[in-house]
Amino acid sequence: MTQLTTQPRMRTLDECYNELVAIDPNTAVSKYFIRRLAMSGTVPCIMAGRKRLINFDKLLAYLNGDIQEQKPQPSSGIRAIKA
Numbered sequence: 001m002t003q004l005t006t007q008p009r010m011r012t013l014d015e016c017y018n019e020l021v022a023i024d025p026n027t028a029v030s031k032y033f034i035r036r037l038a039m040s041g042t043v044p045c046i047m048a049g050r051k052r053l054i055n056f057d058k059l060l061a062y063l064n065g066d067i068q069e070q071k072p073q074p075s076s077g078i079r080a081i082k083a
Contacts, residue, residue: 009055
């Protein structure tokens, strides 16, 4: 039995933006916003050399509201160092 796996569509920042514009020419999403989502970890991405490859499918899911933004856990303050 073979399992059908789908390969994620990994795109550079410019390619993500260009595909979004092709889908919706009047989009209000900017390259800066996509970059912030990738750098914060909200949308999965990997580094390939100096390029950041963004998971385009997850980006679309986030923009559709299917993925909730993960808020960082608040720290409990300064912890004591045991010597």
